[in-house]
Amino acid sequence: MKKISTVRMASTLGLATLALSGALSFSAAQAQSTYPNKPIKFVVPYSAGTTTDVIARVYADKLGKLLGQNIIVDNKAGAGGNISAESVARAAPDGYTLTFSTSATHATNPSLYKNVNFDPIKDFTHIALMVSAPNMLAINPKIPATNMAELIAYAKKNPGKLTYISAGSGTSPHMAGELLKTMAGIDIQHVPYKNINQGFTDLFAGTVSMTFYHVPVIYPHVKDGRLRALGVATSERSPIAPEVPPIGDTVKGYDLRPWWGLAGPAGMPKDMVEKLHKATTQVLADPEVQERFKNMGLIITPMSTKQFNDFTVSELAKWSKIVKDSGASAN
Numbered sequence: 160m161k162k163i164s165t166v167r168m169a170s171t172l173g174l175a176t177l178a179l180s181g182a183l184s185f186s187a188a189q190a191q192s193t194y195p196n197k198p199i200k201f202v203v204p205y206s207a208g209t210t211t212d213v214i215a216r217v218y219a220d221k222l223g224k225l226l227g228q229n230i231i232v233d234n235k236a237g238a239g240g241n242i243s244a245e246s247v248a249r250a251a252p253d254g255y256t257l258t259f260s261t262s263a264t265h266a267t268n269p270s271l272y273k274n275v276n277f278d279p280i281k282d283f284t285h286i287a288l289m290v291s292a293p294n295m296l297a298i299n300p301k302i303p304a305t306n307m308a309e310l311i312a313y314a315k316k317n318p319g320k321l322t323y324i325s326a327g328s329g330t331s332p333h334m335a336g337e338l339l340k341t342m343a344g345i346d347i348q349h350v351p352y353k354n355i356n357q358g359f360t361d362l363f364a365g366t367v368s369m370t371f372y373h374v375p376v377i378y379p380h381v382k383d384g385r386l387r388a389l390g391v392a393t394s395e396r397s398p399i400a401p402e403v404p405p406i407g408d409t410v411k412g413y414d415l416r417p418w419w420g421l422a423g424p425a426g427m428p429k430d431m432v433e434k435l436h437k438a439t440t441q442v443l444a445d446p447e448v449q450e451r452f453k454n455m456g457l458i459i460t461p462m463s464t465k466q467f468n469d470f471t472v473s474e475l476a477k478w479s480k481i482v483k484d485s486g487a488s489a490n
Contacts, residue, residue: 194254194431194434195226195227195228195254195255196228197228197255198228198229198230198231198255199223199226199228199229199230199231199254199255199256199257200230200231200233200255200256200257201215201218201219201230201231201232201233201257201258202233202235202243202246202247202256202257202258203215203232203233203234203235203243203258203259204235204236204240204241204242204243204244204258204259204261204263204264205234205236205240205243205326205327205330205355206234206236206326206353206354206355206356207234208355208356208376209326209355209376210292210372210373210375210376210455211259211261211419212232212234213375213376213455214259214289214290214419214452214455214457215232215259216232217448217451217452218289218439218442218448219231219232221442221445221447221448222438222439222442225438225441225442226438236326236327236353236354237327237353238272238327239263239264239268239271239272239327239328239329239330239333239351239489240261240263240264240268240327240329240330241264241268241272241275241276241277241329243258243264244258244260244264244265244268244277244279245276245277247283247422247423247424248276248277248278248282248283248424248425249277249424250423250424251424252284252423252424252425252426252427252428253427254423254427254428254431254435256423256424257421257422257423257435258422258423259289259419259420259421259422260279260283260285260419260420260421260422260471261417261418261419261420262331262334262416262417262418262474262478263327263329263330263331263333263334263417264279264329265279265280265283265422265471265474265475266279266471266474266475266477266478266479267329267330267331267333267334267478267479267481267482268329269475269479270478270479270482270483271328271329271482271487271488271489272328272329272488272489273488273489279471279475280471280472280475281425282424282425283422283423283424283425284422284423284424284425284426284427284432285420285421285422285464285467285468285471286420286421286422286423286427286432286435286436286439286464286467287420287421287435287436287439287440287461287462287464287467288418288419288420288460288461288462288466288467288470289418289419289420289421289439289443289459289460289461290418290419290443290452290457290458290459290460291416291417291418291419291457291458291460292373292374292375292416292417292418292455292456292457292458293373293374293391293392293393293397293416293456294331294332294335294371294372294373294374294391294392294393294415294417295371295372295373295374295377295378295381295388295390295391295392295397295400295403296310296335296339296369296370296371296388296389296390296391296392296406297369297370297372297377297380297381297386297387297388297389298310298368298369298386298387298389299362299363299365299367299368299369299386299387300384300385300386300387301365302321302368302369302387304389305387305389306389306409307389307390307404307406307408307409307410308409310389311343311345311409311410314343314345314346314347315344315345318345318346319346319347319348320368321345321347321348321368321369322347322348322349322350322367322368322369323336323347323348323349323350323367323368323369323370323371324350324351324352324355324358324359324361324362324367324369324370324372325349325350325351325352325355325358325370325371325372326351326352326353326355326358327351327352327353328349328351328487328489329489330351330417331371331373331415331417332370332371332372332373333349333351333487334415334478334481334482334487335371335392335415336349336371337349337481337482337485337487338413338415338481338485339371339406339410339413340485341481341484341485342410342412342413343410347368349487350367351489355372358370359380362386363380363385363386371392373417373456374391374397374399374400374455374456375399375454375455375456375457378397378399378400378456381400381403388400388403389403389406390403390404390405390406390408390409391403391404391405391406392405392406392413392414392415392416393405393407393414393415393416394407394414397456398453398456399453399454399455399456400456415481418460418474420467420471421435421436421439423435432464433464436463436464440461443459443461
């Protein structure tokens with residue numbers, strides 16, 4: 160009699176466990192199918208006013224309308240973007256915390272910083288590559304140079320005198336300067352700013368010499384005469400600044416292109432990734448977004464999720480080599 164009761168109890172417990180398991184599975188599947196059902200936080204690794212911030216806000220506005228939820232932009236600057244990246248890597252992979260994987264946070268920083276508490280590949284779900292953009296070398300007009308050859312000659316005569324600003328160590332403006340130092344054989348000093356707007360103020364005043372900043376941010380200051388443009392960092396000219404030649408015309412082989420892609424914590428469900436990739440593709444195909452990005456000097460570069468994952472691996476190797484060849488480092 161006791162044996163029969165035990166068997167019945169075990170059977171009952173087994174059925175209850177199966178029912179609970181089924182209910183949890185159904186609940187998880189239902190949560191994914193109704194995603195998103197609350198606001199999404201989009202973590203931006205740099206301060207307001209940076210190129211990354213502007214791209215994020217244009218994207219978040221359109222994505223929110225497509226998904227029917229608010230996308231809250233959360234600027235989390237510091238440590239060249241590492242603080243932001245680590246916070247996303249440690250977040251739940253439920254689709255409610257997203258960020259940009261960039262050429263800085265996910266390709267440069269792991270080699271540049273001694274203590275990076277995240278793996279740029281394994282700790283993230285890389286969803287979709289979005290845009291890339293050339294950097295522009297612009298100098299304070301007080302610097303006696305009107306082209307790249309004159310700037311290089313001046314730098315060689317005055318080693319260590321020229322300074323260049325960025326939004327932090329590991330950002331593409333920093334790496335653009337390091338690449339020029341290596342390829343042109345000159346000594347210029349990097350000055351990182353946590354708030355790039357203060358950096359621009361110092362640049363306009365002549366406290367610092369120049370920057371290799373993104374075209375959409377720096378070009379308006381060239382047009383109003385506060386800065387002088389000497390070159391763009393890609394092998395082709397920028398469509399919004401066609402009169403500015405590539406740095407590579409003077410320094411053969413010089414070519415560097417920062418990029419931005421959508422990412423979240425590792426382990427995001429496949430159907431959620433597919434939904435976000437599809438929505439991102441729709442955002443990038445939106446005529447208003449295309450016109451806005453074109454006017455900003457950005458190049459839309461869509462890829463499949465698999466292609467983007469392969470791309471992040473190859474870019475990590477490429478940008479790490481620039482860091483190692485230059486000998487650059489950051490604390």
